[in-house]
């Protein structure tokens with residue numbers, strides 16, 4: 001059975017459930033818990049299938065010893081909107097709480113399980129161990145082009161007085177340059193927006209004609225790292241899982257790995273104890 005553990009990640013297996021954790025975040029186990037879920041045990045965090053969502057929340061929360069009624073999942077729409085979660089209303093379906101058009105959530109409150117989901121998109125977990133602030137971000141290529149990672153760090157600074165130098169950032173499994181082939185409709189805006197970084201030759205690589213059309217690969221992981229550093233995050237505080245979701249489609253939901261037919265969503269969760 002494939003094990004995705006590496007120098008940054010621990011691959012955990014409990015019963016039929018599997019999930020990944022960042023070794024660095026495990027150093028703070030007394031203040032928080034976190035995970036990036038895999039698809040074993042039929043975990044799927046799509047909101048359309050309430051029963052499956054409920055079972056998935058139940059399974060992972062039981063393992064992590066957290067209360068599933070404290071989960072917040074925003075209504076992700078590939079925006080760069082980042083919102084604060086200040087309190088939770090009581091209720092059985094907290095994923096329907098008012099976080100519409102939201103792709104990033106932050107809190108300094110204990111016992112609120114910040115959750116964003118993905119199937120190839122990049123989830124970023126954030127943690128400031130000094131101010132005790134956490135975040136869960138959904139940064140697909142559209143959100144990345146709108147700089148949601150940078151906006152989230154800026155918001156931590158403005159709203160919670162975090163020093164970006166203290167913030168730890170965790171890049172979950174995502175589609176990577178090995179698989180992220182795009183046409184000119186994505187390549188052109190990418191070039192236009194990120195030429196200023198001086199890294200465009202590392203971000204975009206031409207791969208020639210595929211089925212009669214020009215194609216490129218793009219490195220959205222590199223873009224996210226550059227954006228986080230622009231916001232003042234230290235290079236050494238960016239922890240990259242190094243895992244491509246498409247390469248490991250047997251282990252996790254991957255839209256491209258499933259030929260563009262969504263089969264489920266993985267969840268990036270973080271909670272202060």
Ligand SMILES: [Zn+2]
Pocket residue numbers: 176177178179244245246247
């Ligand atoms: Zn790959």
